[in-house]
Amino acid sequence: MxxxxxxxxxxxxxxxxxxxxxxxxxxxxxxxxxxxxxxxxxxxxxxxxxxxxxxxxxxxxxxxxxxxxxxxxxxxxxxxxxxxxxxxxxxxxxxxxxxxxxxxxxxxxxxxLASATSEAGVGGDVRSSVCAVEVEGQRLKVSKNATVISYGADADGILVTARRTPDSPASDQVIVAVLKGDYRLEQTSSWDTLGMRGTCSNGYWLHAAGDVAQILPLPYADISAQTMLPTSHLTWSSLWLGIATDAVARARTFVRAEARKKPGSTPPGALRLAESMNLLQHMKSNVVAAARQYEAALGSAERLTALSFAVAMNNLKIGTSQMAVQVVNHALLICGISGYRNDSEFSVGRHLRDAHSAALMVSNDRILANTANLLLVLKDDPGLFP
Structure with a gap:
């Protein structure tokens, strides 16, 4: 370790x-x-x-x-x-x-560091911006109506997406890195949700000023494809796997406790536990395979921007977000009322509520629609290994 x-x-x-x-x-x-x-x-x-x-x-x-x-x-x-x-x-x-x-x-x-990619007026499309960077000499300013800036009030800095100039199209975006002292936040919405409550994903008007040197050199489209999208789907999938892993661990402990009560018999939840372990193994295999694929592509802009790579990362997010809920729900059924209670050592209520966020934090429907468009032009790969 x-x-x-x-x-x-x-x-x-x-x-x-x-x-x-x-x-x-x-x-x-x-x-x-x-x-x-x-x-x-x-x-x-x-x-x-x-x-x-x-x-x-x-x-x-x-x-x-x-x-x-x-x-x-x-x-x-x-x-x-x-x-x-x-x-x-x-x-x-x-x-x-x-x-x-x-x-x-x-x-x-x-x-x-936090992120301000979402914005009012773009329908949830982070690859479009309404706000724009305004430059005067070597100074810049940007104001953004961000529908979500997770943990914005507690961050030391924020990476902000915006149009390159006020005359740029919505898709011509850059990232500006601003630190505390460079910006102020005006809260516009609160975060009272089913799960992931501690992320404090409030909405804010962000008003920032700084030096033009704070703009990342590469266009946001390239940064998103090569780094932000794959890293997002990989890290999110890993933590969702963590939620599912702990839920199964609680279910296993519950089944073992039931087995000790009646030596020589198989508890009712044992078969479902075996099924849960199978699903958990699938989740883990998907994360590990995607991580290796990303590592192999690093350093090659061509491989990182390939349609097949985008589809693979999209599929990772879709698959793990769905399976996380499925696995935790299995754990709930195994533990029964003990898993349903909030005051039980076998409780998985928070796990289930948090896991349900996975399909919504960047909507699975939006990702599936993107994948569907990519599949229209992506060539089939009939091979087992790349």
Whole structure:
């Protein structure tokens, strides 16, 4: 086990798990978990060693998301969303002096990054923007009516998507990295939801100003295809797998307890537990295969922007988001009323509520529609191995 994973598991078991119920009940930011993650230097682990980070690989990041997801899904989701932003800076900002300095700060100060991609007026399409970057000399400003900025009030910086100029089409977007002091937030909506309550995904008017050097050099379309989309689907799938893993662990403990009560007999839930383990194995295999596919494509813009790669990442998100709910529901049926109760050691109510967010946080229907369009032109691959 790597040192990074040991530290993440310690934070999960000793801190995140202890406060998960309160984070959920109060729909509050998991401040204890993130104080511990900062103390363990786990926020800047993806930053390359030359900038002071650990240079963690994608599989290592996924393992950390998976470990945290087994204790507090909101903590894991925030951690995943932060790492998505860090990945964008790591992969597309190293040619920029301003962003190289940001990488050093991410590692040294353990800054927490949020994202402002959603916007009122675009129908949920993050590949379109209404707001635009306005430049005067070397200074810029942007105002965005963001329908969601998860943990925006607790972040140290935000990556904002906007049209390149006021005259640019909606799809000609850039990312601007703004830090506290560069922006102010005016809350426009609250976050009182079924699950993932601790992500505090409120809506805000964001008003930011800064230097033109804070714009990432590559267009958002390229950053999204090469980094943001695959990293999102991989990290999210890993934490959803974490939710399902803990639910099955609770169900297994329940079945074993039932077996001890009647030695020599098979408890009623044992067969369903076996089925749950089968589904869990499928989920894990899908995540591992997709991670290896992404690692193999890194460094090749052609492979990262291939239609087949986009379809594979879309399918990962769709599949794991659906199976997470299925697995947790199996665990609920196995544990019965003990799983249904909130005051039981076998409770999976929070797991089920959090898992239902998976199909909605970037709608599966939107992703399926995108995949359907890609399949119209994608050539069939009849082979078993690529």
């Amino acid at each position: 790597s040192d990074l994973l040991q530290r993440a598991r310690r934070v999960g078991a000793e801190v995140a798990a202890r406060h998960a119920s309160a984070v959920d009940a109060d729909a509050r930011f998991p401040r204890e978990s993130f104080a511990a993650l900062k103390a363990e230097k786990l926020l800047g682990v993806m930053v390359p060693a030359e900038f002071g980070g650990a240079g963690a690989s994608i599989p290592e990041i996924l393992s950390l998301c998976h470990a945290l997801g087994q204790h507090c899904a909101s903590t894991a989701m925030i951690y995943a969303m932060h790492q998505i932003q860090v990945a964008c800076i790591v992969r597309h900002g190293q040619q920029s002096p301003w962003h190289r300095q940001l990488l050093q700060r991410l590692a040294g100060e353990q800054l927490l």
